[in-house]
Amino acid sequence: MKRREFLAAGVAAAALAMTNVEVKAEVTDSTYDGKSADKQQSARLCLGSQLGIIPGGSMEEKLAKMKAWGMEAVELGGNVANLDEAKKIKQQIADAGLIPSAVCWGSHNGDLMSFDKERKQKGTDDLKKVLEGAGIVGCTGVIYVPAFNGQSPLTNQEMRKMLLDDFPALADFAAECGTTIIFEPLNRGEAYFLRQVADGAAIARDINELSSKKCGMTVMGDFYHMSIEETDMMGAFISGGKLLSHVHLAGGVSDPRRTIPGQNKSRFVEGFRGLKYIGYTGPCSFECGVRGDREVEIPKALAFLKKEYELAVI
Amino acid sequence: MKRREFLAAGVAAAALAMTNVEVKAEVTDSTYDGKSADKQQSARLCLGSQLGIIPGGSMEEKLAKMKAWGMEAVELGGNVANLDEAKKIKQQIADAGLIPSAVCWGSHNGDLMSFDKERKQKGTDDLKKVLEGAGIVGCTGVIYVPAFNGQSPLTNQEMRKMLLDDFPALADFAAECGTTIIFEPLNRGEAYFLRQVADGAAIARDINELSSKKCGMTVMGDFYHMSIEETDMMGAFISGGKLLSHVHLAGGVSDPRRTIPGQNKSRFVEGFRGLKYIGYTGPCSFECGVRGDREVEIPKALAFLKKEYELAVI
Numbered sequence: 001m002k003r004r005e006f007l008a009a010g011v012a013a014a015a016l017a018m019t020n021v022e023v024k025a026e027v028t029d030s031t032y033d034g035k036s037a038d039k040q041q042s043a044r045l046c047l048g049s050q051l052g053i054i055p056g057g058s059m060e061e062k063l064a065k066m067k068a069w070g071m072e073a074v075e076l077g078g079n080v081a082n083l084d085e086a087k088k089i090k091q092q093i094a095d096a097g098l099i100p101s102a103v104c105w106g107s108h109n110g111d112l113m114s115f116d117k118e119r120k121q122k123g124t125d126d127l128k129k130v131l132e133g134a135g136i137v138g139c140t141g142v143i144y145v146p147a148f149n150g151q152s153p154l155t156n157q158e159m160r161k162m163l164l165d166d167f168p169a170l171a172d173f174a175a176e177c178g179t180t181i182i183f184e185p186l187n188r189g190e191a192y193f194l195r196q197v198a199d200g201a202a203i204a205r206d207i208n209e210l211s212s213k214k215c216g217m218t219v220m221g222d223f224y225h226m227s228i229e230e231t232d233m234m235g236a237f238i239s240g241g242k243l244l245s246h247v248h249l250a251g252g253v254s255d256p257r258r259t260i261p262g263q264n265k266s267r268f269v270e271g272f273r274g275l276k277y278i279g280y281t282g283p284c285s286f287e288c289g290v291r292g293d294r295e296v297e298i299p300k301a302l303a304f305l306k307k308e309y310e311l312a313v314i
Numbered sequence: 315m316k317r318r319e320f321l322a323a324g325v326a327a328a329a330l331a332m333t334n335v336e337v338k339a340e341v342t343d344s345t346y347d348g349k350s351a352d353k354q355q356s357a358r359l360c361l362g363s364q365l366g367i368i369p370g371g372s373m374e375e376k377l378a379k380m381k382a383w384g385m386e387a388v389e390l391g392g393n394v395a396n397l398d399e400a401k402k403i404k405q406q407i408a409d410a411g412l413i414p415s416a417v418c419w420g421s422h423n424g425d426l427m428s429f430d431k432e433r434k435q436k437g438t439d440d441l442k443k444v445l446e447g448a449g450i451v452g453c454t455g456v457i458y459v460p461a462f463n464g465q466s467p468l469t470n471q472e473m474r475k476m477l478l479d480d481f482p483a484l485a486d487f488a489a490e491c492g493t494t495i496i497f498e499p500l501n502r503g504e505a506y507f508l509r510q511v512a513d514g515a516a517i518a519r520d521i522n523e524l525s526s527k528k529c530g531m532t533v534m535g536d537f538y539h540m541s542i543e544e545t546d547m548m549g550a551f552i553s554g555g556k557l558l559s560h561v562h563l564a565g566g567v568s569d570p571r572r573t574i575p576g577q578n579k580s581r582f583v584e585g586f587r588g589l590k591y592i593g594y595t596g597p598c599s600f601e602c603g604v605r606g607d608r609e610v611e612i613p614k615a616l617a618f619l620k621k622e623y624e625l626a627v628i
């Protein structure tokens with residue numbers, strides 16, 4: 001009622017009252033021609049995996065297996081922070097006829113979301129090292145979680161502020177390395193802060209706005225976490241939009257949890273509609289468990305996902 | 315790296331570690347036939363307004379003006395909590411050939427998000443009164459903001475928990491009255507908690523799951539707040555989905571802020587695409603200031619919005 005009177009009083013009062021809102025850009029001011037189909041044309045499904053579930057006694061064997069199964073993109077681990085290792089991995093991936101996707105890094109114990117300067121510096125230094133390695137390999141980004149539950153004393157609001165204070169410089173560092181920092185929204189059981197793709201995308205956008213290069217922060221979606229936190233997979237991916245740089249594939253929270261697609265009741269059509277709508281061409285990467293014989297089950301999962309992608313008509 | 319090893323260890327360990335996640339439903343388990351066009355068929359633009367900006371010396375004059383301009387839905391104020399008033403208003407709206415939309419209520423000073431029992435009881439009683447009145451009028455819902463900045467000592471996480479603890483019963487009360495409680499996501503300048511449609515929809519879904527009637531909580535989108543907090547209007551409305559029950563129309567944060575559509579650089583095509591995609595038929599209601607002669611500017615805004623809606627091709 002107070003609010004209605006305030007609005008009825010007109011825009012002058014409104015403008016005055018709203019001046020405490022810090023906003024850098026408005027997303028609605030583009031010019032629309034009424035057509036959105038163009039961006040959908042370019043969309044394609046680029047399948048890949050973390051190395052853990054791939055059978056093989058060596059990196060070479062695993063990469064050869066991925067190639068033989070028709071996968072394209074390899075998700076790596078934090079060992080790329082060793083720059084010699086990074087160069088070697090880059091060559092191995094190229095030799096196998098594959099491409100690198102993201103580095104699955106994590107939260108570094110939440111050290112970057114800390115008021116303790118020393119702890120924070122250590123986390124920052126280590127993130128920079130892995131960004132450098134990711135750049136050498138040619139990775140799309142380094143997957144980063146601000147804090148798992150219990151790792152940071154900061155409230156959600158304080159964490160958002162700390163990200164906006166500290167990450168424009170880190171985003172520029174990532175961009176200079178030729179890569180990005182990728183926010184991974186998790187589910188409430190793992191992290192209370194950053195649980196939806198739209199939230200991660202908005203924080204990434206705000207950080208980019210405050211940075212020089214404007215492109216060092218991105219966001220990803222993980223089908224498992226999304227099955228808990230999102231009301232709509234398509235809506236979430238569209239909110240990720242051009243900031244979306246990675247996708248984790250796993251069955252949702254239904255029994256059995258987080259198994260490979262097809263070993264779970266989870267469907268992927270709705271999410272794939274979103275990926276098609278935004279013209280996503282980036283990697284979709286297995287981060288999941290597998291029941292049974294991996295030699296049989298992983299190819300089955302790849303076939304299942306291709307079928308789901310075909311069904312995703314907009 | 316720890317995380318990758320954990321995942322590589324397979325699904326048994328994963329299932330064990332995830333048992334602390336409280337989840338009631340997974341949204342990905344529906345059956346898809348690959349077609350989504352059906353729901354789009356039913357979508358239509360139902361325009362309306364709060365009464366404040368409508369010229370007229372009386373309720374009757376305002377309603378007659380709205381009808382003459384081709385509006386359909388009337389957004390009301392907290393005075394419907396007076397049940398005699400509610401009955402009168404219901405009749406006035408019917409006599410004018412219009413329909414009621416939502417009641418714009420607010421936060422009641424954040425009283426429901428308080429650890430103070432007396433304060434909370436007062437807020438709860440008053441919300442129940444306005445829900446009863448809204449039910450009598452036939453309103454789609456009562457717009458509710460958990461707390462504006464500074465109104466509640468609770469952190470975001472505590473507020474979400476308090477909503478899940480207290481609101482299943484209130485949602486059932488709303489449903490018994492034949493109406494709903496509508497979460498309104500605001501922008502950070504007004505409220506740090508609840509700033510995105512996807513977040514509001516997820517909280518509403520979780521409350522509904524815990525309630526008996528499963529339908530008493532809904533969510534709305536306000537184009538002004540969305541222009542600040544959302545990365546994509548279409549993605550946000552799709553995330554609202556079937557839980558979306560109201561829309562506020564106003565120009566975004568661009569100069570001049572929160573003016574009537576068309577008096578601002580803001581476009582509505584992207585948001586309307588989302589509304590069309592989910593088959594939204596609910597009210598889209600002016601909550602904005604108007605510069606210049608309202609008799610001229612409001613009809614201009616209505617024509618502008620109809621054109622934007624036509625341009626919203628999916």
